[in-house]
Amino acid sequence: MINKKTKYALKALIYLAREYEKGPILISVLARDENIPKKFLELILLTLKNNGVLQSRMGKGGGYFLACHPRAINVGQVIRILEGPLAPVQCVSETAYARCEECESEELCGIRMVMKDVRDAMAEILDSTSLADVLEKIENAKQKESKILNFVI
Amino acid sequence: MINKKTKYALKALIYLAREYEKGPILISVLARDENIPKKFLELILLTLKNNGVLQSRMGKGGGYFLACHPRAINVGQVIRILEGPLAPVQCVSETAYARCEECESEELCGIRMVMKDVRDAMAEILDSTSLADVLEKIENAKQKESKILNFVI
C-alpha cells in the first residue's frame, strides 16, 4: 500500500498537469481543491521540487508549477521520490540495489526470482505512465460515462 | 518493500516445501538453518498455521509442516497473510476492498486506474507462483549454474 504522502503528491501533480502553463498555483488552492492538509502538502510539494519535478516562485503571484511537460513526468518517478524503490526486495531494485545481508546466494534465491518479475511488471506500468497519460485516461473514462448516461436518458 | 516477517515466512515455507512429507520440522532447526531469530519465527509460523498454511504437532517429535501440497500454496497467499492486500491502494483490492474516503468519484480517479493495472500485474504473478514453482525455479538456476561451471572447467 502506498502512503498518503504519495497519494497526495499524485493528486497534486495531476492537478498541476491539468493547469500546465497557466502560471503558478497556490499551495492553499491546491490544498483546498484536493482536500489535502495544507501544512502537510507544503512538505510534499517541497520534496517534489527538490527532486526536480516541480518548480516554484516565492512571494506575491507565486506558487508551484510543473518543472516540465506532463508527458515527461511519470508515475514511477513520483512514487520513487516519496516511497522509495518500487522493488519488493532491495536486491532486485534497479534504482537502489543492495544485497540482502542474510541471503547466501543471490543467484539461487527463489524469493528474489519471483520478486524480480514483480518489480519488472510494476516498473513496466508505472514508468510508462506519464501524468499526461493519466489525464487522458480520466478523459476517456469521462467520455464513456457520459455516453452511458446519454444512452440511459 | 516487503517486511522481514514476510521474507522469513517465505524462506521457512520454501524450506518446508523441500521437506514436504518428511514429517514435522522443529522451529529451532528452521531458525538455525535459515538464520531467523527463533522467537520471532515462532510468531510467524503460528500465524501461518492460524491461516491454514501450516499444521503442527506439539510435544516430543512435534514441529511444523505444510498443511497441503507445495503446489497448492502460492506466494500471493503468503504475502497477503503477513503483509495484507497486494493492492497499492485499498480501492482496487480484490481481497480487502475499501473506498478511499477523500476520493469523490472512484470511476474517474486516475490514480485508481493506474494502480488497478499494477495490482493485477502483481496478482497475476504472485497468485500463479506456488511453492513448488519456486523450488523448480531454484533447481533450474542450479542446473544452469553447474552447466556454466562445467563449461569453464
Added chain:
DNA sequence: TAAAAATCTACTTAATCGATAGAAATAAAA
C-alpha cells in the same frame, strides 16, 4: 512423571506515518 515441543501474553526499542506550529526567507507591489 519428565522432557520436549508448540502456544500464548506481554513487553521493548526504534522507526515511520500523518500531521501541526511557528519562524524565516523571498519577491512583488504599494
Added chain:
DNA sequence: TTTTATTTCTATCGATTAAGTAGATTTTTA
C-alpha cells in the same frame, strides 16, 4: 522602503508499526 503574500525551513507530536525478546503455559510422547 515598507507591507503583503508567498514559499521554505526546523522542530515537534501522538499514534502506529517493525523487529524482536522474555517468560510462563499447554500439549504430547516416551
